[in-house]
Amino acid sequence: MVRPTKAYIAGVYEHPTRKAIDKTIPQLHAELAAGALADAGLTKDDVDGFFCDGTGPGLGGISMAEYIGLDLKYTDCTETGGSSYIVHVGHAAQAIADGKCSVALISLAGRPRAEGLKTLGARTYGGPPEAGFEMPYGPAVVNTYAMAAMRHMHEFGTTSEQLAWIKVAASHHAQHNEHAVLRAVVTVEDVVNSPMIADPLHRLDCCVISDGGGALVMVSPEIAKSLGNRSVKVLGQGEAIKHLNAGQVDLTYTAGVTSGRIAFEEANLTPADMDYASIYDSFTITVLITLEDLGFCARGEGGKFVSDGNLISGIGKLPFNTDGGGLCNNHPSNRGSMTKVIEAVRQLRGEAHPAVQVPDCTLALAHGTGGQIGTRSGSATVILGRNDA
Amino acid sequence: MSQMERTYLDPDINMETTVYWESAKNGKLLVKTCKACGKLHYYPRTICPHCLSSDTDWVEASGKGTIYTYSVMRRTETPYVIAYVTLEEGVTMLSNIVECDVDDVAVGQTVEVVFRDTEGGHSLPVFRPA
Ligand SMILES: [Zn+2]
Numbered sequence: 215m216v217r218p219t220k221a222y223i224a225g226v227y228e229h230p231t232r233k234a235i236d237k238t239i240p241q242l243h244a245e246l247a248a249g250a251l252a253d254a255g256l257t258k259d260d261v262d263g264f265f266c267d268g269t270g271p272g273l274g275g276i277s278m279a280e281y282i283g284l285d286l287k288y289t290d291c292t293e294t295g296g297s298s299y300i301v302h303v304g305h306a307a308q309a310i311a312d313g314k315c316s317v318a319l320i321s322l323a324g325r326p327r328a329e330g331l332k333t334l335g336a337r338t339y340g341g342p343p344e345a346g347f348e349m350p351y352g353p354a355v356v357n358t359y360a361m362a363a364m365r366h367m368h369e370f371g372t373t374s375e376q377l378a379w380i381k382v383a384a385s386h387h388a389q390h391n392e393h394a395v396l397r398a399v400v401t402v403e404d405v406v407n408s409p410m411i412a413d414p415l416h417r418l419d420c421c422v423i424s425d426g427g428g429a430l431v432m433v434s435p436e437i438a439k440s441l442g443n444r445s446v447k448v449l450g451q452g453e454a455i456k457h458l459n460a461g462q463v464d465l466t467y468t469a470g471v472t473s474g475r476i477a478f479e480e481a482n483l484t485p486a487d488m489d490y491a492s493i494y495d496s497f498t499i500t501v502l503i504t505l506e507d508l509g510f511c512a513r514g515e516g517g518k519f520v521s522d523g524n525l526i527s528g529i530g531k532l533p534f535n536t537d538g539g540g541l542c543n544n545h546p547s548n549r550g551s552m553t554k555v556i557e558a559v560r561q562l563r564g565e566a567h568p569a570v571q572v573p574d575c576t577l578a579l580a581h582g583t584g585g586q587i588g589t590r591s592g593s594a595t596v597i598l599g600r601n602d603a
Numbered sequence: 604m605s606q607m608e609r610t611y612l613d614p615d616i617n618m619e620t621t622v623y624w625e626s627a628k629n630g631k632l633l634v635k636t637c638k639a640c641g642k643l644h645y646y647p648r649t650i651c652p653h654c655l656s657s658d659t660d661w662v663e664a665s666g667k668g669t670i671y672t673y674s675v676m677r678r679t680e681t682p683y684v685i686a687y688v689t690l691e692e693g694v695t696m697l698s699n700i701v702e703c704d705v706d707d708v709a710v711g712q713t714v715e716v717v718f719r720d721t722e723g724g725h726s727l728p729v730f731r732p733a
Contacts, residue, residue: 347645364674
């Protein structure tokens with residue numbers, strides 16, 4: 215069948231750097247723009263919409279647009295942490311459908327590694343109202359995700375070995391990616407024997423820290439038609455947030471429950487229809503809970519679902535993160551959903567590494583999580599289809 | 604082995620939360636209740652997040668609760684236990700677990716509030732095994 219779509223992803227580009235000592239953030243954005251536009255077969259002057267997160271230097275997207283030299287009709291700088299770029303995909307699709315713009319550039323760039331930023335320590339967000347009741351207790355990215363993992367283990371009997379399978383699968387894929395930060399194939403034993411960082415998460419349950427970024431070019435159906443058949447359809451998108459709910463805390467799920475339902479409903483598809491999934495993998499537990507949230511398995515069954523190589527391309531039922539994901543390949547600017555979309559597009563174009571390419575990949579999902587699932591976070595899901603889907 | 608304790612950072616305090624932190628100095632853990640809808644909430648706000656009423660009031664919690672979940676931060680100078688504690692009153696708060704062997708903490712464990720001085724002389728509610 216030929217499914218209707220509001221917009222296409224026509225160009226993608228993942229910056230090859232993983233440590234950008236010699237590049238500024240604006241420079242990275244401009245290099246990304248050039249890369250994604252070249253991939254689409256478009257030029258800078260075709261761009262009339264620009265989307266970035268809240269971390270770009272300057273005022274929203276305006277300073278970055280000025281640096282890149284964009285003449286725009288439309289900008290959107292919605293900030294939901296690492297899920298921002300899948301939020302942007304949905305907003306760009308709607309803006310294109312509404313005629314507000316016809317060629318949208320979505321960009322993410324950062325250099326936490328070059329700047330020596332740790333993610334271990336407490337982060338401040340400029341005095342949000344909850345800060346006084348959290349910061350003195352030493353919350354960090356890793357220990358708040360760890361608390362979600364600990365609760366999942368308590369309620370459902372999930373084990374460290376099951377979580378480790380997620381890293382094992384990512385490493386099997388990363389061995390084929392020449393740009394990946396970690397290319398060594400690891401075993402379940404390697405993961406559970408790596409140093410404990412924040413119980414129950416070990417070092418190898420964590421993603422890499424890397425610089426660089428990625429960009430997407432989205433276009434109207436008319437422009438996509440003029441660009442040949444490499445464009446990928448945006449079939450459905452959903453986004454939602456979750457927080458601590460006035461003290462009624464449940465860390466066993468994320469807003470992916472909502473974003474996934476909305477995206478699947480819009481696409482009129484189900485998890486069983488997906489040939490491939492890019493799942494945000496800041497930590498192994500992020501993947502496990504997200505798979506449950508999106509309905510790939512029942513609540514509490516994530517541990518069984520990810521075990522025994524079920525996420526490994528060519529072996530398991532649900533090939534995931536075939537670039538090696540954030541766990542092994544790249545997690546630019548500590549934000550993961552951009553690279554999730556890029557690898558899903560590669561799969562749908564048949565341009566993933568041959569060793570991990572899913573045969574006849576027609577329908578794919580990309581999911582992002584932003585913030586911390588142990589406190590407050592944003593989730594965004596996009597369902598993508600091959601040009602002829 | 605009982606844990607060494609970190610130096611506790613000062614809380615951000617604003618006009619909505621002064622009473623909470625002043626009471627902590629007197630050994631009292633407060634939560635907010637709403638006279639309009641009758642529900643408790645945490646962290647405390649002037650406006651009830653359940654119904655948006657401004658008719659909220661402070662109530663003293665018993666200080667007893669159970670550990671909803673926790674993690675031990677290992678790769679720091681002084682390892683520490685971060686946890687969500689569900690108070691008897693029904694709201695869950697982020698805190699630390701102290702006066703314990705970090706390897707003996709468990710989900711479901713009963714705990715009670717104690718207070719620690721922060722670096723700037725404020726008083727911070729934390730919990731120890733009850
Ligand atoms: Zn109320």
